[in-house]
Amino acid sequence: MRKQIALVTLVFIVLSSGVEAADVSELNSARVPVSDRSDAEFNRGITQALAAVIVKLTGNSAAAKSNAGRAVVQQAKSLVQQFGYERPRNSGSNANDLILRVEFDVRVLGEQMRAHNLIVWGKERPETLVWLVLDDATGRKILGAQDAHEMVLVMKNRALIRGIPLVFPLVDIAETNALADQMSSEMMANAAYTNSEKYGVRSILVGHIRQVAPALWENHWTLWVSGSSVTWEQQGDIVELLVEESTDTLANSLGRRYARAANHGDDSAVVVTVSGLRSAADYARTERYLATLDSVTKLLVRQVDESGITFDLIVQGGLVRLTQSISFGQTLSPDPADPGVFRLNPR
Numbered sequence: 001m002r003k004q005i006a007l008v009t010l011v012f013i014v015l016s017s018g019v020e021a022a023d024v025s026e027l028n029s030a031r032v033p034v035s036d037r038s039d040a041e042f043n044r045g046i047t048q049a050l051a052a053v054i055v056k057l058t059g060n061s062a063a064a065k066s067n068a069g070r071a072v073v074q075q076a077k078s079l080v081q082q083f084g085y086e087r088p089r090n091s092g093s094n095a096n097d098l099i100l101r102v103e104f105d106v107r108v109l110g111e112q113m114r115a116h117n118l119i120v121w122g123k124e125r126p127e128t129l130v131w132l133v134l135d136d137a138t139g140r141k142i143l144g145a146q147d148a149h150e151m152v153l154v155m156k157n158r159a160l161i162r163g164i165p166l167v168f169p170l171v172d173i174a175e176t177n178a179l180a181d182q183m184s185s186e187m188m189a190n191a192a193y194t195n196s197e198k199y200g201v202r203s204i205l206v207g208h209i210r211q212v213a214p215a216l217w218e219n220h221w222t223l224w225v226s227g228s229s230v231t232w233e234q235q236g237d238i239v240e241l242l243v244e245e246s247t248d249t250l251a252n253s254l255g256r257r258y259a260r261a262a263n264h265g266d267d268s269a270v271v272v273t274v275s276g277l278r279s280a281a282d283y284a285r286t287e288r289y290l291a292t293l294d295s296v297t298k299l300l301v302r303q304v305d306e307s308g309i310t311f312d313l314i315v316q317g318g319l320v321r322l323t324q325s326i327s328f329g330q331t332l333s334p335d336p337a338d339p340g341v342f343r344l345n346p347r
Contacts, residue, residue: 023123023292024163027056028081029103036098037085043077049102050076053109056163058119059255061248068116075112081105121259122294124325126225127165128203128250130155131192133179136211142179144171151209151243158244162251169199185210185220189231193224205250209239221246223253267297268318274332275308276344283309286344289331295321 030049034041050073051064063069083102110120132143132151143149145168152168159166169175175195182188185208192206208220219234219242230253234242274286286309291299298314315322319340326332326342335341 024125024165025123027123027163028053028106028109029101030056030161031086031099031101033088034085034098034100042083042100045100046076046080046083046102047073049100050079050104052161053104054113054118056161057109057113057121059121059163059251059259060119061162061252063118066118068118071116072109072112072118076104079104079109079112119255119259121163121255124294124328125163125165126203126254126258126328127167127201128205128223128254129196129199129201130166130168131179131196131204131206132168133188133192133206133208135209140180142171142176144169146170150240154240154243155247158247159251162248164247164251164254167199167201169195186222189220189222193222203254207243207246209243211239217242219243219246221249223250225254225257266318267314267316270313270315270319270322271302271310271340272313272322273308273310273341274344275341277308282344286332287311293322293325295325 030052032045032048032052034045051069054064054069054072055061064073081103083100086099086101088097088099113120132149132155134141134143134149134151141147141149143152147168156166178191178195179188182191188208189206193204196204204224206222206224210218210220212218215237217234217236217239219239221232221234223230232246232249234245236242272290277283277286283304287299287301290296290311290313295316296313297316300312301309302312303310313322323334323339327334330345332342333345335343
């Protein structure tokens with residue numbers, strides 16, 4: 001059994017112009033277990049898969065169960081673009097287990113979701129740096145990018161299902177000592193936050209997973225974005241389930257902030273100038289990058305000269321949304337003195 005026992009602190013997280021980002025792939029597809037290849041199992045499977053995709057696209061774990069979500073899920077069969085069957089990848093699975101992989105038509109699905117007033121969160125999503133501290137019968141461990149520990153794998157798998165990019169630190173001896181010496185979860189979270197500065201991210205999740213009895217675990221989690229924080233605690237006997245639930249809490253928190261902002265505003269004409277281009281490859285890289293942004297619906301080159309390139313863009317949400325999307329990544333840097341002017345960063 002499990003229960004979430006306290007919401008310790010709630011501070012509204014604001015968007016940050018420095019948050020790192022990753023383009024998330026396979027947002028319109030999902031894998032679900034099925035018992036066989038029958039029509040009945042296929043219909044059940046595509047319904048379950050579409051519900052998972054709606055959760056992934058909205059950033060809201062409750063979206064598929066809402067009236068609007070159920071209305072879209074009912075159209076699952078007409079939204080399937082392609083599907084296939086495969087065997088589970090993990091070695092512990094039964095040889096007869098079967099997975100149905102379903103890919104939905106991203107354009108038509110997006111239209112249906114918007115028609116039912118469901119948010120569609122695109123592929124540009126902030127990365128979160130995750131610190132996991134595990135206290136069990138063997139002592140304290142700091143789980144980083146080099147670890148294939150079950151807790152890391154559980155979190156990565158759940159984040160993949162939710163479409164949330166995670167990064168784990170390459171923990172060194174100094175960081176291990178800094179966290180190992182902390183007595184309380186709060187002190188540990190603050191130490192991890194301080195150690196995160198060198199990673200250049202502002203979305204940070206610190207989890208302290210503590211075994212307090214042979215069949216009882218307590219978890220303390222703190223999520224920071226741009227210096228503001230959300231803190232929660234959990235208690236239960238199935239630690240993997242607690243970690244999955246906290247990954248969902250992370251995804252829901254990010255979705256409430258970034259997904260809603262991504263769907264705000266009508267299409268607007270925007271003029272953008274990019275400097276710092278030194279070669280034909282730089283020009284091509286800049287044009288390709290802007291064309292792939294979710295908010296950009298149309299792109300035309302207005303002028304190219306030795307100082308840079310100027311684009312005429314149609315952007316959902318206008319310059320504010322465009323600047324936010326650009327600031328998530330590392331390709332362009334905004335000019336603080338001149339809105340609409342950006343500089344191409346070196347690779």
